[in-house]
Amino acid sequence: MEAARPPSTAGRFVVVGGGIAGVTCAEQLAIQFPSEDILLITAHPVIKAVTNFKQVSKVLEEFDVEEQPKTMLENRFPNIKVIQSEVKQLKSKEHCILTGDGSQHVYKKLCLCAGAKPKLICEGNPYVLGIRDTDSAQEFQKQLTKAKRVMIIGNGGIALELVYEIEGCEVIWAIKDKAIGNTFFDAGAAEFLTSKLIAEKPEARIAHKRTRYTTEGRKKEAQTKSGAGNLGSALGPDWHEGLNLKGTKEFSHKVHIETMCEVKKIYLQEEFRISKKKSLPFPRDHCNQSVTTDKEAWPVYVELTNEKTYGCDFIVSATGVIPNTEPFLCGNNFDLGEDGGLKVDAHMHTSVSDVYAAGDICTASWPPSPFWQQMRLWTQARQMGWYAAKCMAAAILGESIDLDFSFELFAHVTKFFNYKVVLLGKYNAQGLGSDHELMLRCTKGQEYVKVVMQNGQMMGAVLIGETDLEETFENLILNQTDLSSYGEDLLDPNIDLEDYFD
Ligand SMILES: Cc1cc2nc3c(=O)[nH]c(=O)nc-3n(C[C@H](O)[C@H](O)[C@H](O)COP(=O)(O)OP(=O)(O)OC[C@H]3O[C@@H](n4cnc5c(N)ncnc54)[C@H](O)[C@@H]3O)c2cc1C
Ligand SMILES: NC(=O)C1=CN([C@@H]2O[C@H](COP(=O)(O)OP(=O)(O)OC[C@H]3O[C@@H](n4cnc5c(N)ncnc54)[C@H](OP(=O)(O)O)[C@@H]3O)[C@@H](O)[C@H]2O)C=CC1
Known part of the structure; x- marks a missing residue:
């Protein structure tokens, strides 16, 4: 792909936060603008990097997450410079941020990815x-x-x-x-x-x-005193x-x-x-x-x-999180969501000019697809960081950009009690009121399959165990296939749904 023209506006791209959202955003900007310096400012000495990323289906993804010393990121992307310092103040009118080491950094576009803290x-x-x-x-x-x-x-x-x-x-x-x-x-x-x-x-x-988490960087940095208070990135x-x-x-x-x-x-x-x-x-x-x-x-x-x-x-x-907006964003005129996050529009832009946000710090405030909701999860932090960088680049280059496909369908793969758990779409009938029905299939100790149906169409699903149904169900939800003729047979284990729908 041909490298984009270097943007002409004064200042540079600055990203705050060395978690998944911030690192993914900085990496993507570095790829799009190879001749520009991208500044990543983070309070903690280790950063979080996504490795071995694999798109396993249209929306489901798998990746490993590694804690790495900042030098590893700088070696991989020579145009990323990582500064370990806490941001103390944003002066959005002046387009600059002040850090704990006394420096001042002017930006043309800023992405805030400072995560959240336990509530x-x-x-x-x-x-x-x-x-x-x-x-x-x-x-x-x-x-x-x-x-x-x-x-x-x-x-x-x-x-x-x-x-x-x-x-x-x-x-x-x-x-x-x-x-x-x-x-x-x-x-x-x-x-x-x-x-x-x-x-x-x-x-x-x-x-x-499923997603794996390694702490190689942490081991290497074990002797480093972070001095970052409670500002490490999320596990x-x-x-x-x-x-x-x-x-x-x-x-x-x-x-x-x-x-x-x-x-x-x-x-x-x-x-x-x-x-x-x-x-x-x-x-x-x-x-x-x-x-x-x-x-x-x-x-x-x-x-x-x-x-x-x-x-x-x-x-x-273990009572949830509060987005990290205090105290460094005080004095700016950010619109906040009910959960205290920075409201972002469909281009990950906050209410403050040239300031974007991604990951746990933000509250998605665009009209969502019927099958997506925000949850403060690793996958969403990666997707938002990546998409925010795309939007920042598009704004600089004067291009238009559509909402990324990953926001079409909520998809989360995790593990609870040693079972694989896949959640798709409106898996708990969120926002569907009473106008829906549930279908269940359960074999004790082995699998639990629940689908949420509305007007004969699948709106969401919970899959616990090795059901192997995630890809088929993902398609059924995205395509809004009319399933009314199947009735209860939809979950009959003797029917191979893949043959019908894939
Ligand atoms: C115990 C635990 C288990 C989890 N398990 C899962 C799971 O199984 N699956 C899943 O999908 N999600 C899981 N999550 C959620 C997931 O970890 C988060 O949603 C995700 O990591 C958020 O990424 P982020 O980049 O937005 O924020 P963070 O990872 O919190 O990163 C924020 C970054 O900003 C920096 N920062 C903060 N303030 C400042 C400042 N003032 N100046 C400079 N830098 C600053 C921090 O140092 C940090 O580097 C878990 C979370 C926890 C706590
Ligand atoms: N495998 C995975 O996917 C994992 C994901 N995570 C993510 O990490 C983040 C932090 O996890 P966690 O802290 O568990 O947050 P969660 O948002 O997942 O859960 C918080 C829980 O605490 C309850 N709660 C809130 N306030 C109170 C209160 N005052 N008294 C009693 N209960 C309360 C909430 O109830 P209510 O909903 O009714 O407010 C909810 O049940 C979340 O974003 C989570 O999604 C964490 C671990 C594993």
């Missing part, structure tokens, strides 16, 4: 941990090695992974909902998975084809693989689930003792014993809204 149930409590980056994951591991009981709050991705991975430590899992995994599953899929949580873990794990698939998530005891799983409750109050040991002396009415714990009879003196106690109180060694707040 904790309580700030400043040393017993409440959030997990975001390698440093916080290591801190969690350190605490776990001394723990007999931990409490996990939240019902999304991190909680699902932790309750399955933690061994040798009692887990009390408190969720707001009736069933586990509300961000990914309905009650049926939750029930299918729950049996796996109660069973002993098999010795050998099944290897699944991702298989982040726990290299960590020994074992407590002090010898059993594998011991998970107790408290449903439909939230945290009412957290007491440190001393506060708890004082309130006990005042003989407040103490709720009962999961063994149906009053906590007052619990012989253990726990460092921290959690009172739930269902009137139960549990003592534990520490609490993991």
Whole structure:
């Protein structure tokens, strides 16, 4: 492909953030403008790079993610210069950013990819941990090695992974909902998975084809003190693989689930003792014993809204994320989404001139395709970073650009409880109201297949286990094939759908 003309506007392309979104954006800009310097500014000494990218179907993709020292990126792309420094202030009117090392960088187009941070149930409590980056994951591991009981709050991705991975430590899992995994599953899929949580873990794990995560860069940079506070990039698939998530005891799983409750109050040991002396009415714990009879003196106690109180060694707040817009974007006039992200239009452009955003920091604010929704995931960070670079280039070159195809259909491949999990389209009938029907096929311990249908057309699907249906279903959703004549036969395992539709 012929290299694009160097843009004439003053300043250069600047990307903030060394996570998947920022690195992908910088790489793509470097490819499009080989004779231009691209500046990547990131708070952390290691960057995240996508490797072994494979488009496995129209929308489903597989890739590995590596933590790398910044020099590896600079060697691969000599026109990318990485500066390790925290951005302290954006002066959008002047088109410049100020960094912690006292420098000022003028940009012609800027892409903000500063990610997000954990939204904790309580700030400043040393017993409440959030997990975001390698440093916080290591801190969690350190605490776990001394723990007999931990409490996990939240019902999304991190909680699902932790309750399955933690061994040798009692887990009390408190969720707001009736069933586990509300961000990914309905009650049926939750029930299918729950049996796996109660069973002993098999010795050998099944290897699944999926995104992999390696920390080569981190090992190489192990001696480097990041000084980046909590500004590391987010972990991702298989982040726990290299960590020994074992407590002090010898059993594998011991998970107790408290449903439909939230945290009412957290007491440190001393506060708890004082309130006990005042003989407040103490709720009962999961063994149906009053906590007052619990012989253990726990460092921290959690009172739930269902009137139960549990003592534990520490609490993991796996309660979602908040986009990293504070404090460095203060004083600029960004439109924010309800979730606190920078609103971006169909060209990944924010409400501020020449400023784009991608990944966890942004809130997609274009009218979405009927089968897509934003979720703060690795795949979307990569797709947005790549597409943002394309849009920045198109704007400089005065070209038009259509919304990328990856935003046509939501597609996520992951692994929960050692099952392969594929989510497609409106997999939980999001936004479809009551005007839809569900079809199910389930073989206990083996597979769970759910499709969401509307007017005889497939709108979404949840595939758990080795179903091999993802590509066919992807096509059925994208093509909006009329499936009304198949009725329940659509999920008949004796019918080879591929023969019909591929
Ligand atoms: C524990 C965990 C497990 C996950 N598992 C999965 C999974 O299995 N599958 C999946 O798809 N997704 C998963 N995710 C989500 C996924 O990791 C994120 O959606 C994705 O990595 C976000 O990428 P990003 O580039 O937008 O942000 P980040 O990776 O957070 O990168 C942000 C970058 O910005 C830098 N930065 C921040 N502020 C500043 C500043 N002021 N100045 C300079 N630099 C700054 C940071 O140092 C960092 O380099 C997981 C997340 C977590 C926390
Ligand atoms: N395999 C994968 O794909 C994984 C993906 N991730 C991603 O990493 C990011 C962080 O993960 P995670 O923290 O689990 O975030 P998620 O957004 O996945 O889940 C947050 C959970 O916490 C609940 N919650 C929010 N506030 C409270 C509260 N005050 N009290 C109790 N529960 C609360 C939410 O309920 P509600 O929805 O009702 O608000 C939701 O169940 C997410 O973007 C996630 O998608 C993480 C791990 C694995």
